[in-house]
Amino acid sequence: MTNDWVKTTCPYCGVGCGVEANADESGKVTIRGDKSHPANYGKLCSKGLALGDTVVPTGRLTHPYQDGQRINWQQALNTVAKQFRDTIDAHGPDSVALYVSGQLLTEDYYVANKLMKGYVGSANIDTNSRLCMSSAVAGHKRAFGTDTVPGCYQDFEVADLLVLVGSNLAWCHPILFQRVKQAKLDRPNMKIIVIDPRVTDTCDIADLHLPIKPGSDVLLFNALLAYLAANDHQDPEYLSKYTEGAEQALHAAHADQGDLGDLQQIATKLGIDNAKLTEFMALFAATEKVTTVYSQGVNQSTSGVDKVNAIINCHLLTGRIGRPGMGPFSITGQPNAMGGREVGGLANMLAAHMEFTDDAIARVQTFWDSPTMATEPGAKAVDLFNKMEQGEIKAVWIMATNPVVSLPDADRVKAALQKCDFVVVSDCIADTDTTRLANVLLPARGWSEKSGTVTNSERRISRQRAIVPPAGEAMADWWIICEVAKRMGYKQGFNFSHEGEIFAEHAQLSGYENDGSRDFDISAFSNMSNEEFDALTPFQWPMITKGDISLHKRFFAEGNFYTPNRRARLIPVKHRQPAQDVSDNYPLVLNSGRIRDQWHTMTRTGLASKLNAHLPEPFISIHPDTAKQFGLEKEGLANVESHHGSALVRVETSARMRQGEIFMPIHWTGVTSSRARVGALVSPEVDPTSGQPEFKHTPVKVSPWFRQxxxxxxxxxxxxxxxxxxxxxxxxxxxxxxxxxxxxxxxxxxxxxxxxxxxxxxxxxxxxxxxxxxxxxxxxxxxxxxxxxxxxxxxxxxxxxxxxxxxxxxxxxxxxxxxxxxxxxxxxxAAGRTVCACKQVGYKTLCAAVKNGATDLDALQCETTAGTGCGSCVPELKEIIQDCAFEEVT
Structure with missing residues (x-):
């Protein structure tokens, strides 16, 4: 091992943890948390701690290929450029598309967006971030006038009431969960409410859990809005000075509920106990410092945007926004979902948080010296592949993502790619469900080889730095895009020789003709040298003045919204049923999501053996009574079918599930399993505003699979x-x-x-x-x-x-x-299945320790070291203590 520790950023969730990495002469990478990084202060989750185990040559795409034959880079670049150029010339700019990813760095995203919208002249570029947070983006824009996350992570810790909605923070954003857990230990009077149909590990620190029916969030927050107004918990001064639309939003909230005074009826509609509903409303009303954190459980819905605005309405009505411990907070799923939003990586955004208005189009075209500017939004993710299936999109370039697994109605996506005339895939992994369908494969650099920036969920921009040399002939995504662009005839706009030059141009655009009318502004870095870029330390935007060392920046405490009249809008919203409801043929509701130690389609985490041990098989989680009703046995196998596809998975019974509902993880693919792609089951219906699919509510049926x-x-x-x-x-x-x-x-x-x-x-x-x-x-x-x-x-x-x-x-x-x-x-x-991935402690070892007297958490951790790494397994350790102690008594 050398003495050179490289500061970089974790490539997993939107927390954006700082990492320090050290590579020895053999290439083996050692990982530790960066104690100076404001996102994690040195802490890492099980996935982050295992990053070094994923820096291996296994499965890497190391050379360009065309139709299965290895070619050189010049051939590959010329082929891609010619095919795209010829397709555009024959069928117009909207006949081609890019489908990109929150795994790209901001510099990659920037040149991809610039190529499509400023030079090809089409906005047919969308991102897999459409699948995780586009409803939050649309909700922000409707309320604030722009896609602004008002708060920062510090709010999670200083709030007196933290409301977690559709967020299993313990598994999906473990480091923030640990920060919140510590804050509650430091301030026992802090209250935490979890709103989720499932009892998740996040409930371990909750004072109150509301297991509402899937899709009923708007009804809940409309009821809260009406309750706040009826009980005189509005902030009249904030409303009059900084907002509009409160009367209309309250009228809609009243209309949504019918009998306002009858909370029992509302509780029944929500599927929860009236006493819990009343307690939630009273706590929210009585607590000034409230932060509401929401994630995929809110966003992934056909009414996701309305859910977001229902939450924001409650904060605007009470003026609880933009001050420490107060505000709505959307936490993203991917490491650079925010960076993609900033550069315009979504089909309905232009660039630098600008929309498709005449003024903005002219401004960006002038700045880019664009020959052919897109003038209207392009096809969003689901529509993009529908257009491909219909023959309208004839060439597509997919970067750093696996849509044959991750998109809804995934079998239809596969068919669309099979039908498409020309498919290019840039990836660092050779064999995925999507690379199998490519005409041209381009080897991209992996996390440990990349250099650029990412933005986390609190608007903090951090450097990602290369740790090891690239595998084979792998190249940076931004370089690949620029080289294709040049060969398409666009050399003048893509003559970059360093990622720092791209970042500087991105910073210049953020401040170009920006007189404070746009929230995203990092123009302090407009003239940054490559050397300064290489040394860049984490900072939170906006950053207009160089040297600004503010650590925790917030928006909107004193108004200054980005609507035309600078007022926030309370949006009238109404509860709507999910697009597809259960029926006699499909009587169960499927919810999908992540598990603790895996990431997306496991192309990275799946390489770390210690991360595979906790939950090694695809499964459905189902209430024991529901399993019995449908003839399923614990640890047996089940067929799961929807209108769109099927899956074959293990059965895990859990009283933590609501009856009539099942949960299935998103991670398994056609490469890692016979039939366990949850995307093949999920309905393709989307929110009409955001285009985000409804991953949390798909009607399905289940039946036992009687293996011999x-x-x-x-x-x-x-x-x-x-x-x-x-x-x-x-x-x-x-x-x-x-x-x-x-x-x-x-x-x-x-x-x-x-x-x-x-x-x-x-x-x-x-x-x-x-x-x-x-x-x-x-x-x-x-x-x-x-x-x-x-x-x-x-x-x-x-x-x-x-x-x-x-x-x-x-x-x-x-x-x-x-x-x-x-x-x-x-x-x-005989240690049993792994429970603690960090310390590699098994179930039977833990049970033995409990039976030998380690009957509380501290004693069990001391005896076994389990839960002393990232701490994500602590809720499960508590369950094991209870279960094993019960077995001992009985």
Whole structure:
């Protein structure tokens, strides 16, 4: 290891944690938190701590390819430029499109947007950020006149009441959860309310949980708005000086509820207890320092924008905005979703927070010296792929994202790409569901190789710096875009030689003809040199004056909104049912989201074996009574079907779920599983204003899948396996662990796996067969090290076999050999499934510690070290203490 620690930024969620990284001579990367970064002050979650494990050559795209054949960069760039140029010449600028990503850096985003809107002359550039926070953007613009997040992370800690709506902060933004948890320990009188249909780990620190029906947020916040007004909790001075529309918003709120005075009726409509509803309203009314944090549970809806405005209305009515501990706060899902918003990466935005107005179009065209300017919004994500399917978009360039997995109605997206004349994909990973459909593949640099900037959810811009040399011929996204642009004839606008030059131009545009009428302004960096860019430290915008060291900036405490009359608007909103409701054929509601240790489609986190151990299989979480109603067994397999597609996943029963609802993670793909893409199930309906899809409310049906056998295959062979109807692969140390199930018997499956083991030449083979029980176990060793093994049986319990993941290509002792042949963990291998990813502590180890007297959290952490890393597993540790103590008593 060298003494050179590189300051960079975590590439996962929108918290934007500072990271310090050190690469040794072999390229191995060590990670630690950056104690000086204002987002995390040195703390990292399990995913951040495991970043070093993902900087590996496994699966990398290292060279350009065309139709499966390796080509050089000149050929690749010329081909992309010619195909796009020819398509535009033949069919017009709207016949091409870019679909980009919150994984891009701001400089990449900037030149991509400039190419499409300023030179191609089409706004057909949209981003996967459309799927996570575009409803918040639209809500901000309706209320504030621009896409402004008013507050900062400090508000989470200094609020006296923190309301978390549709946000599982503990799993999706763990470092903010830890900050909030510590704030509550420091100030026990601080109150936390969680509004979520599920009982999530975030509820661990909540004083009150409102498990409202999915999609009923507008009804709840309209009821709150009316309650605040009826009980004299308005701020008349703030309303009169800085806002408009309060009367209309209150009229809509009254109309939404019918009998205003009957909170019992409202509680019934919301599906919650009246006492909880009353407590929530009274707490909100009585507490001045209220921060309301909302995320995908609000945004991912056909009424997402109205939900956002219903929340903002309550803060504007009470004047609780822009001061410490007060305000609505949208927390984003991706590391640079905010940066993409700033440069205009959404199809309905122009650039630098400017809209498609005549003045703004003329301003940006002049600044860019644009030959052909887009004059109206382009196709948003779902519409973009619909237009592709219809033949209107004939060439598409997809960057750093996997829409065949992540978009709703994903099978239709796949069909659209198969139909498209020319598909380009830039990625750092070679094999994804989307790269499989590309005509041209362009190798992009990965997180550890990139240099540029990102903006987190509190408007803080940080540097991402390269840690290791690029893999193979991988190039920066901004360079690839600029080189294609030049070959299309646009050299004058894309003659950049350093990412710092792009950032400086972006900063210049933010201040160009900006007399305070636009919120986004970082013009202090307009003349920044590349050396100054390289040394840039985190800062929060706006940054108009160089040297401004303000750490926590807020908007709107004294008005100054960005509407034409500089007043905020309270927006009248009305509760609407989700686009598709349950029926006799599809009686359950599907909710989708993240799990604790994985990220998006697992192309990065899936490389870290320690992150795969906690929840290694795709699953649905379902209430035990609902599971019983539909004939599902715990740890069995279930078919899940919607109007649009199907999935085959494990069944996890949990009393934390509402009856009649299921939850399914978003992470598994066609590369990592046989049939577990949640996007294939999700309805393609979108919010009419934002275009954001409704990922939280898809009607589905479930039925048991009666497998005849199950199997595990541990192998160093990367060759994909599709021998069984159900399979999922899990990256482990030195290889892959497959979990399988089949409609065929154990003997047939064992025969198929035996054939897979033939290429291994080992000096020792271990075999066990019991035809009476349908049990088959087989292992191949060479020089005492395990090359591969399989275990086949009629039923295999997951918790009993997690130890397999630790054995590959290691010297095996007698304990491990006995475990493989008996099919049951022996001795030290009997730790059970991993609960704490940071410290690698298993379930059975924790249970044993509880039974030996570690019956409170402090004692369990001291005994096992679990929960002493990022702390994300602490809620689960508390559950284990209760469960194991209960088992001991009974």
């Amino acid at each position: 056998s199950e199997a595990l295959l541990l192998t160093t062979d990367d060759t994909p396996i599709h021998e069984t109807e159900y399979w999922v692969n899990q990256r482990v140390e030195q290889g892959i662990l497959y979990r399988m199930a089949s409609l065929q018997g154990s003997d047939t499956v064992a025969g198929l796996l035996q054939a897979r083991m033939q290429p291994f030449i080992g000096e020792q083979k271990l075999s066990f067969i019991d035809t009476a029980t349908g049990s088959y176990r087989y292992a191949v060793l060479k020089e005492g090290r395990l090359l591969g093994c399989y275990i086949v049986g009629k039923r295999l319990q997951r918790d009993d076999y997690d130890w397999l993941a630790t054995l590959l290509d290691k010297p095996l002792g007698s304990e491990a050999m006995r475990s493989i042949m008996s099919g049951k963990a022996q001795g030290s291998l």
